[in-house]
Amino acid sequence: MNDLGMAFATAFGLIVGGDAALWHIIGLSLRVSLSAVAVAALVGLPLGAVLAVMRFPGRRAVVVALNALMGLPPVVAGLVIYLLLSRSGPLGSFGLLFTPAAMVIAQAVLIAPILAALAREALSGLWEEYRDQLRSFGAGPARAVPTLIWDGRFALFTVLLAGFGRAAAEVGAVMVVGGNIEGFTRVMTTAIALETSKGDLPLALALGLVLMGIVLAVNALAQALREIAARQGA
């Protein structure tokens, strides 16, 4: 009990005092996860929109696969990326293993299916409403997909925030492919895991508080967006 109280006190001290190592870890976490969301969005959002708009053979199989991939265990994703990026792997020559780039790739692979599945769900309703009108305008799928992505932008932004939350909170994949190297690939989640096992609770707790603060802020932003969207009648 006393330990916990002291840990909290020290944790606040670290956050308020602007501890350099702490802020470096936080900064890297944000950079990696935001980059991963950006990369995953480039693939996931158009894929989700295409699945909402087009009917083609094998579509159901793709939807089932995406839903299954949403539950992909991060360590397994990390292991696969590790094998691909390791020196003897097919992409080994790029020398990406144990770099922030590898962590971005791993998180992007993890959340792209989530973005695609959530985007498909968010855009299906919109497509129901738009389908006849867009066909009447003579818009084929190649025009309908960007139209849906733009008109569904509020819903899709909350999808991106959900993806960011998942990426930032993930520990297994970045641990495997990043290696948790101090000052280079150590992010909040891997640092928390390490410091806890070492018994340095104040640093772990400080990082945990910041991480929860970020998740809270992201959800508040998502809620605010939903309210703005509702006001605009979107």
Place this chain on the structure above:
Amino acid sequence: MRARATCLPLEVEGLRFAAGGAEILRGLDFTLDAGAPTLILGPNGAGKSVLLRLLHGLLSPTGGAVRWALPEAEVRRRQAMVFQRPVMLRRSVLANALYPLRLAGMPQPKEAAREALARVGLAALAERPARALSGGEQQRLALARAWALAPEVLFLDEPTASLDPAATRQVEEIVAAIAASGTKVVMTTHDLGQARRLAGEVLLLLHGTLHARGPAKAFFDSPPTEQAAAFLRGDLVW
């Protein structure tokens, strides 16, 4: 009037449509020519909306044919449709009017869109989100959006069904102006007064068949059949 080939007349031959085991249209034959608006009347479930969607190409017939005077690829751009519940893109009023113009590759789409909004009295609302408009304003925007394309044929599916009398009158004025500008209007309605005001000719659908057809004045003054007369009186028609 126009120095281009026309997609009318539209010939409908043995048109059938069935969905989920129910026959909705049971073989229609008629021709639509350029000229005053054609009003499609009939009780609920007669197949009016389905007929419009088949003519516009949103549905494919299960039998028979819809034949335009031009190849299908050219016809698409020469017709437009406005739905009972207007579909508003989640954008500004102006962006809604612009969307189909850009899609069709019209020259100077911005000017055309603004002009179209001005014609239906929405110029002052151009920057507002379209979905924040009232029901009547939304339907006027849908009409402006279709009108801006200068279609040869405009299909209207009960455009005033959910509007109050004032908004209905505004929509009717716009429809009359569209018809006067040379566009062939093909419209369904439940409002017989509206049909009298707008129609050049009338098609009466009963039970998925074309029961009667004729010039509007003659149709309303002396209905061609006992069932047509009953329909105009507001009696149940079986």
